[in-house]
Amino acid sequence: MPNHSQRPRGRAVPSLDVRIERFPIAGTFTIARGSKTEAVVVVARIEADGVVGRGECVPYARYGESVEAVAAAIEALAPAVRQGLDREALQSRLPPGAARNALDCALWDLEAKTAGRPAHELAGLPAPGAVTTAYTISLGTPEAMAIAAAAARRPLLKLKLGAPGDPARLAAIRAAVPDAELVVDANEGWAADTLAANLDACAEHGVTLVEQPLPAGDDAALAAMARPVPICADESVHGLDSLHRLVGRYDVVNVKLDKTGGLTEALALAEAAERLGLGIMVGCMVATSLAMAPAMLLTPRARVVDLDGPLLLARDRAPGLRYEGSTVFPPEPALWG
Template structure:
């Protein structure tokens, strides 16, 4: 088995704005494992919020080349690397490689019948009229609305709801709210019939969530990475966002999803902005999830070929040529 690592850049269609940054491109790290006859790939999206850099993640993956050559398994990987983007790239590459080499699809290994999924479509943070226009133009049944500005989020969500009265709305504040505006913004979300609020407060400063009512269910994102974090969420959150790049790959994402359900938490399957190769493994543990947000490729100016097939808001299962 031989490991190679590549850094690739994909332009974002326009700009993608959240509470703490604006991006115009997605830089991803791709791990490829091959034996001369079979090839497995995994894509990771390093995230600066978690103190990751593209260069650092690529170096961490490359450092595992000798272990891969010696026959590294997914179980070995979980002990050898911490959760995060680097481990995700390798874990997903190993899943794909094992499927290609054995001829047994990942879905069969997991005992799954893959079904199409309804995915959210993300609206970047902007002025109320801009976000309302974007919501109407999107024409999607499920929208994820980025909020978290210093002020005016109540007007933003009201404007979006007026523009799309029948759409299901998820709000993502990306840690942008505080104790001063939390209740006002939550009340505005409740008035707008929002189905879920993601990470309203900064991770580590979210204890107040255990002391207030939740007129809208609250989902942990930055506050949760792996199964080990779930116990601390009880009483504060109603749901968890399970992402491959946080959990460190499909292996832990599956375990985390099962543990979250056992803890009575709803499950959202989310993503960073990456290509279809990054989304494909997530479609497996997204089967049966309460909310699915795997729209990364839809936000790009170009995707991989072949990529995932989106029919409006419907995400089709990945073809084996792409992954799995």
Template sequence: MPKLSVAVERFPIAGTFAISRGVKTEAVVIVATLEGEGARGRGECVPYARYGESVERALADVETARAALEAGAGRDALQALLAPGAARNALDCALWDFEAKRSGRRVHEIAGLPAPRAVSTAFTLSVGTPEDMATAARRAAARPLLKVKLAGEGDEARLAAVRAAAPAATLIVDANEAWAPHDLERRLEACARAGVALVEQPLPAGRDEALARIARPVPVCADESVHARAGLAALRERYDAVNLKLDKTGGLTEMLACARDARALGFDLFVGCMVASSLAMAPALLVAGEARYVDLDGPLLLARDRPEGLVYEGSQILPAPPALWG
């Protein structure tokens, strides 16, 4: 039977990462490792305060599943042991990796999926002054897809500055719940004028019903409003796409099921991430090949990644090497 070990690791961010809720200078992650029978499987998660998570709470949640996992419980049992969230994600991805290492097969084979292929990721621009965002956009202007963090007041000027600095890039914007219903249509029209391809989570989760009452000139994607399959159907009239993240779904097992159900409901897929190392990105690459948009740039935002991390060729992410995961 496998033995479980858990570690908290810290990765400095290159500069800062700023969204409407605040600024980060490091990524704090939890790594779960299962070892036994000559194999070792790992999974990485990022507890997120917006969802009521903390490192301490996630570690405690992991401990509630320890005995079952060390007695041989698998992925299906884990879904019942823990709710969707960061702790379950680390354990679920560790179970997938452990099975792959123990069996000598890749995770995509075990899951009955096509082999992962190289995909193109968005590159995120932190929110700031229009001048600062324009400077960042000029540095990244050669990248095909830029994700622009917005914050409400002053967003039109920020967006105009980014568009002028990166005229050839496709832009998606992420308001992180910072807009209000009374200015929703005005802000969406500004996005349409700037040629924005997608707007992510403009209104607060649970207070986004206005999206169903307006003509949306730009497709809108749910992020904070959706975590796992249970919430999908209720959002169909409000959103055109859903952002699937391992830390929200609670691992690859639920992410695969959520992607299947989202496609059946007619949503476009967006595969996203928290700011974390390559170990946290690797499982999401199994779904990224099916997504309209991919935002797995977490390692690109770090001052350093894992030595066995993913290979990024510009904005292209190559499939994960077995030494990393899967």
């Protein structure tokens, strides 16, 4: 990777611009922790010699982040960007999280556009192809979720659960969409005393995968029980240092760039997880195509792809990723990479 700190004389000093942008959600997005009606994203834009690289992140209160604090953390690195900050140096300047994600992905984009080569090639990865993404059904009553699942007409549905009465929700949804593949996301909403019954209901209704059934940090029960459905760590996994405690409790890890702090650590995390025998899910926050695009590089190794953020918005940014139903296509350079 080029060391941007060694700029030839006469080259322009890189500049950093940080923007907070808002995109309305189509309806309301509801999980076990609450609801929201808009996606608030932070975009980092780095320009050098007329070439622009962009990265988008979603600050998440669950991880102690706020939009204002994330934007400020990115802006604080403007002097380092002017001095030629590169991706390797960035890893030690910010912890895993949304702020580092936006900058890391902007640097990948800038490098790809400067080199005139796609990001996957710079990373030594195969070109991503079109993949099927899950489509999220928000938490609601059994009847409302069944109606939404049927109306979606999607081959792969991700069900937001994590509240009392989840077996009834599963039964209603499966009756409404007998042929759809189902993934469940409990968002830490189950407890040790309800875990077995909820997992049995998932197995009964042919659920492929269950995300984060128990609270992160209170998931030891997973190691002591038979798991009738594969369990995926979401809130329990962030960067590389969180992997060691997952073995024996989880079967799959949900790799999200906003948790790992960008594509650089996401790629390292996925490789390390596979060495430990863990499968890979590629996930996202509710955001625009700019946030989904870097994650597409991880999809060839993923067991489940969940990059439906733009599908949940009333409008996406333009240009965006191309979606045909539940099929999402790799980004064009005008968007990212």
